[in-house]
Amino acid sequence: MSAHIDAPAEPGVAATPTSMQAALNAALRDALTEDPSVVVYGEDVGPLGGVFRVTDGLAGEFGQERVWDSPLAEAGIVGTAIGMAMYGMRPVVEMQFDAFSYPAFQQVVSHLAKMRNRTKGAVSMPVVVRIPYAGGVGGVEHHSDSSEAYWTHTPGLTVVTPSTPSDAYSMLREAIASDDPVIFLEPKSRYWPKEELALPVRTEPMCTARVVREGADVTLLAYGATVKTALEAAELGGQEGLDVEVIDLRSLSPFDDETVDKSVRKTSRAAVVHEASKFVGYGAEVAARVTERNFYYLAAPVLRVTGFDIPYPSPKLEEFHLPTAERILDALDTWDWEA
Amino acid sequence: MSVDFRRGDLPTLPDSAPVTLIDDEGHRAADARDGGFDFPGADELKSLYRKMVVARRFDVQVTTLTRQGRMATYPSALGQEACEIGATAALRAADWLFPTYRDTIALLTRGIDPVDIFPSFRGDWHCGYDPSAHRTAPQATPLATQALHAVGAATAAKLKHDDVATLAFLGDGASSEGETHEAFNFAAVWQAPTVFMLQNNQFAISVPLAKQSHARMLADKAVGYGMPGYRVDGNDVAAVYAVVKSALGRARAGGGPTLVEGLTYRIEAHTNSDDPSRYRDDADVATWKTRDPIERLEKYLLSTGLLGEDDRRSIAAEAEDLAARTRDAVSAETTLDPLEMFDHVYAAERPEMRRQRDFLAAELARSDEATGANA
Ligand SMILES: Cc1ncc(C[n+]2csc(CCOP(=O)(O)OP(=O)(O)O)c2C)c(N)n1
Numbered sequence: 001m002s003a004h005i006d007a008p009a010e011p012g013v014a015a016t017p018t019s020m021q022a023a024l025n026a027a028l029r030d031a032l033t034e035d036p037s038v039v040v041y042g043e044d045v046g047p048l049g050g051v052f053r054v055t056d057g058l059a060g061e062f063g064q065e066r067v068w069d070s071p072l073a074e075a076g077i078v079g080t081a082i083g084m085a086m087y088g089m090r091p092v093v094e095m096q097f098d099a100f101s102y103p104a105f106q107q108v109v110s111h112l113a114k115m116r117n118r119t120k121g122a123v124s125m126p127v128v129v130r131i132p133y134a135g136g137v138g139g140v141e142h143h144s145d146s147s148e149a150y151w152t153h154t155p156g157l158t159v160v161t162p163s164t165p166s167d168a169y170s171m172l173r174e175a176i177a178s179d180d181p182v183i184f185l186e187p188k189s190r191y192w193p194k195e196e197l198a199l200p201v202r203t204e205p206m207c208t209a210r211v212v213r214e215g216a217d218v219t220l221l222a223y224g225a226t227v228k229t230a231l232e233a234a235e236l237g238g239q240e241g242l243d244v245e246v247i248d249l250r251s252l253s254p255f256d257d258e259t260v261d262k263s264v265r266k267t268s269r270a271a272v273v274h275e276a277s278k279f280v281g282y283g284a285e286v287a288a289r290v291t292e293r294n295f296y297y298l299a300a301p302v303l304r305v306t307g308f309d310i311p312y313p314s315p316k317l318e319e320f321h322l323p324t325a326e327r328i329l330d331a332l333d334t335w336d337w338e339a
Numbered sequence: 340m341s342v343d344f345r346r347g348d349l350p351t352l353p354d355s356a357p358v359t360l361i362d363d364e365g366h367r368a369a370d371a372r373d374g375g376f377d378f379p380g381a382d383e384l385k386s387l388y389r390k391m392v393v394a395r396r397f398d399v400q401v402t403t404l405t406r407q408g409r410m411a412t413y414p415s416a417l418g419q420e421a422c423e424i425g426a427t428a429a430l431r432a433a434d435w436l437f438p439t440y441r442d443t444i445a446l447l448t449r450g451i452d453p454v455d456i457f458p459s460f461r462g463d464w465h466c467g468y469d470p471s472a473h474r475t476a477p478q479a480t481p482l483a484t485q486a487l488h489a490v491g492a493a494t495a496a497k498l499k500h501d502d503v504a505t506l507a508f509l510g511d512g513a514s515s516e517g518e519t520h521e522a523f524n525f526a527a528v529w530q531a532p533t534v535f536m537l538q539n540n541q542f543a544i545s546v547p548l549a550k551q552s553h554a555r556m557l558a559d560k561a562v563g564y565g566m567p568g569y570r571v572d573g574n575d576v577a578a579v580y581a582v583v584k585s586a587l588g589r590a591r592a593g594g595g596p597t598l599v600e601g602l603t604y605r606i607e608a609h610t611n612s613d614d615p616s617r618y619r620d621d622a623d624v625a626t627w628k629t630r631d632p633i634e635r636l637e638k639y640l641l642s643t644g645l646l647g648e649d650d651r652r653s654i655a656a657e658a659e660d661l662a663a664r665t666r667d668a669v670s671a672e673t674t675l676d677p678l679e680m681f682d683h684v685y686a687a688e689r690p691e692m693r694r695q696r697d698f699l700a701a702e703l704a705r706s707d708e709a710t711g712a713n714a
Contacts, residue, residue: 083491
């Protein structure tokens with residue numbers, strides 16, 4: 001999947017196996033180096049380097065005035081980041097796990113997302129809220145939520161999620177440089193797999209989707225961890241003669257209609273795949289807008305292959321909850337392919 | 340930030356008798372309750388008096404306009420002028436203020452034109468002034484949220500080595516919110532140059548303080564966070580000014596945050612849509628009216644010969660002038676551009692936003708055409 005990557009900024013740097021965790025770490029390091037107004041804080045992000053080690057080594061390298069452990073309070077973390085942004089800083093803050101971002105919901109929704117609008121553009125909120133999210137890693141309760149629908153429903157936020165190390169680097173750099181607040185969702189189950197990569201790298205713009213696998217018969221729309229699942233389904237489908245196109249949405253808000261429309265008009269069939277519950281989930285938005293914009297090109301209703309409408313299950317049951325390649329192909333089988 | 344952990348003298352419980360510099364009768368308080376704070380100079384007191392009189396006239400005017408239906412809503416601060424003005428007057432121009440919906444008159448002391456304050460209460464836009472230009476955040480409506488912003492801005496100022504402090508207003512009801520706790524705690528741990536001005540005006544809409552907090556007093560809460568707390572007579576502008584000024588100075592000098600509880604009373608209703616007769620005694624209101632912050636300072640200034648007839652005339656003229664300007668501004672027809680709704684949502688342009696803007700533009704053009712055709 002590295003075909004899309006531009007040449008490394010420093011020619012001659014050899015590609016090495018790089019994880020998303022390492023790519024994110026490098027992105028933070030480079031941003032801290034280049035821009036003195038960037039600061040990084042959150043729970044355990046200092047000497048420990050964060051529970052996923054994304055901030056590993058940064059406190060030692062940049063000192064406690066650039067990277068530090070905050071008190072354990074999510075509203076406090078986002079609320080103080082808002083004040084810092086008002087005072088000209090670019091804070092990158094970490095919510096330790098998806099479901100622990102909920103105490104900060106009010107600060108994000110009522111202030112972070114709205115400050116520019118309230119002040120007619122006078123005050124920007126260049127804040128990045130990094131949230132390790134979603135499941136598949138055997139996390140205990142409250143450690144595997146997919147909260148994207150809450151954030152994407154909020155005007156004023158940009159919500160993105162990388163699925164590869166190269167995108168993770170490039171998108172985080174762009175998120176930090178953005179004058180809009182960015183909810184940066186990091187799919188936990190993708191932290192450790194590696195990609196041959198020479199950093200720094202710049203991939204496609206942060207707010208665009210990307211066709212990661214071309215196909216003629218059906219478009220799978222996936223993001224974060226489900227990109228991998230969708231690619232597995234494409235492989236499996238291929239063995240049965242089904243030519244599957246896979247799109248990594250990358251940006252959940254804004255939604256890259258052009259890339260998706262183009263694909264759907266070509267294949268005339270689409271399914272969206274996510275881990276979050278189905279009911280009023282992000283897939284509902286995707287299905288609705290794909291249908292609204294492409295109804296006469298569609299041969300079948302847009303499908304949603306998602307987690308069940310249950311609280312995220314316990315670790316030993318999560319395999320039954322998460323969408324799988326088989327489940328995706330079974331869903332595609334419900335279409336009348338002769339139509 | 341670990342560099343800032345200080346384990347020096349931790350504060351002890353504050354004195355329950357409020358710091359008072361000028362008492363109810365307008366006399367300089369002679370006992371030890373002044374807590375060793377600097378008594379403001381004659382010019383400072385006269386300036387505070389002028390600001391309070393002008394602010395009261397403004398507040399009364401806006402309440403009237405609201406009753407006439409020319410403003411959507413207005414939470415009055417009548418009776419709380421000493422806290423509002425005393426605390427903000429202690430700020431320097433470079434400091435930042437983080438106000439709530441209640442603290443409109445405090446905005447006047449930041450040089451914000453009433454014309455730019457109204458849009459949010461009239462329903463034109465959420466905030467009508469440029470926060471950066473006046474170093475004053477938009478008035479926060481969700482309770483206690485602004486306290487964290489004040490801590491963040493103060494910490495940023497400290498990281499940039501700016502000689503700047505921040506002031507956050509809070510209400511007694513807001514003190515129960517989790518974010519108040521987080522703000523106090525962050526401020527103390529980070530030794531942020533922040534002063535929390537907690538206006539204990541006795542009620543949170545209808546709920547009296549006794550149903551809000553079981554603490555001996557709200558100023559006590561500071562101690563648990565490791566910051567000093569003070570209770571001041573919130574109707575004594577000299578005391579509020581002196582205590583907040585000293586706290587801001589300490590903050591700028593690296594001494595960390597302070598909680599100041601101002602003991603005061605909300606004379607008006609919570610907002611124009613509230614009926615205070617359902618939850619409080621007229622007798623209480625009458626008693627508090629006898630403790631009026633403006634009359635108190637006026638008595639002092641008159642008895643000490645600091646306030647002359649000329650001063651009173653010029654202050655009255657300034658107040659009337661502001662009231663007239665306020666009436667005119669509120670009554671003036673405003674033209675709002677509905678398309679501007681889309682202009683300030685994102686810094687980066689979004690195709691979907693452009694589509695929705697175009698949709699509304701087309702709709703507006705059609706209705707213009709229709710009304711044009713009918714005319
Ligand atoms: C988070 C939140 N909950 C509820 C409200 C509704 N509300 C507005 S003002 C108020 C009372 C606040 O009382 P206090 O903090 O004492 O301030 P005061 O109005 O007396 O100045 C309430 C409950 C709100 N604005 N925000």
